[in-house]
Amino acid sequence: MIDMAGTFSIVAFDPKNGDLGVAVASRVLACASVVPFAEAGVGAIATQSFANTTYGPKGLEMLRNKVNPQDAIKRLTDPDQDKGRRQLAVIDARGRTANFTGDRCLKWCGAASGPNYSCQGNILTGENVVQAMARAFETTEGEIALKMMAALEAGEAAGGDSRGKQSAGMIVMRKKGGYGGFDDKYVDLRVDDHKEPVAELRRLLGMKLRFARMMRGYDELQKKQWDQAIATFQALVNEEPDNGTHWYNLACGQSMAGRRDAALASLKKALQLDPTMMSHANQDSDLDAIRDEAKRQGVLR
Structure with missing residues (x-):
């Protein structure tokens, strides 16, 4: 059997404005329909490698109740009989991170984390993938959507998923950051099946961020x-x-x-x-x- 959700991903928090997000890429169809979960003011979660998607809502509920990310991971994985095949990263609205890689995840698998982010992956070409992602996140200027995008691009350039490319996606949650300020979905983009999914995600993100600036301009006119x-x-x-x-x-x-x-x-x-x-x-x-x-x-x- 092959891993049905091998991937490389990043969870991140912006201490300047409270943004929380997840970005992901993989050689599976529509990886962003499985991996990312986030809630404004609460946290963000990436669940992958034979992904247990219940980790997302359950983990966010724990963060909502002030459980720290490390304890949340333990509570999620301990009762899971297949935890050896799971990979998981959690970040809260204080920027605290934790990650977990089961002992049966397919190689290369592991994580690299720092202040306000965690990068992780499995079935990668090597550890240099998450290391490159971490460096890109730390050195890229701007909002976390741009920093996470740079991390995905760096991970792909370093080898990425050893099986190849197929899909990518990104979510960023911001209080009242959605369309018209009616919800918190500041960025919600998916590339479900593409020869160059990370490059396509970059194109879509550029469009999205320009649209957000245009909407800000409308608001400035109104004021x-x-x-x-x-x-x-x-x-x-x-x-x-x-x-x-x-x-x-x-x-x-x-x-x-x-x-x-x-x-x-x-x-x-x-x-x-x-x-x-x-x-x-x-x-x-x-x-x-x-x-x-x-x-x-x-x-x-």
Whole structure:
């Protein structure tokens, strides 16, 4: 029998903002449907290697009740008759970590951990995989989504799963970090079957983080924080200069801030890149300050 959930993964905590997350990659279908569990303000868990998925909800309940990660692992694995085949990592909302690798997990198997993270894997090409992940997490700047992404990429570059590649995924929980602030799912991405799953996850994560920044820009507009909103949208334009939506949002911010010449130029660029936005622009009150001039110049109809 082959291991049905061999993988390499990382659990992590950001002490600056409380983010908790898990990132995972493997040579199995949809590994992120099995391995990661996390709850904002509570903790994160990776369960793998003939994964016992009850470890996720049970472990989070223990963390919710202030059980420390090491004790939680003991309580989870002690009654499990197949614990020798399990691998598990737990981190709590204080950044405390613990990991477990059963004595029957397939080689190479083990973990490398440090402040606010734990990297672990089985059926790997060698210990250097988790060591590379740990170094990447520690040396990468930015939020934990980016640090965990760097860890997966480093693990793959070091050899990764000895069987090859198939799937990857990431979750990051942040209080009210989900869409519209209605839930805590700040990042929830899966690549279930792909020739280059880690590279595809990087692409999706970039899209997700840019979308999150765009939503922050909308919020800044609502709060009449014109300078902040313009800076947010300008940064997005700089990163994706062929994205008409970014130019349009920049035009709205500039218009509302009274920067009419800049707003007209941005709106013109937006509609050149994406003419389908014309009907919305013709009705958008955010552009009222430049509407008459835009019509005179033929930018709007």
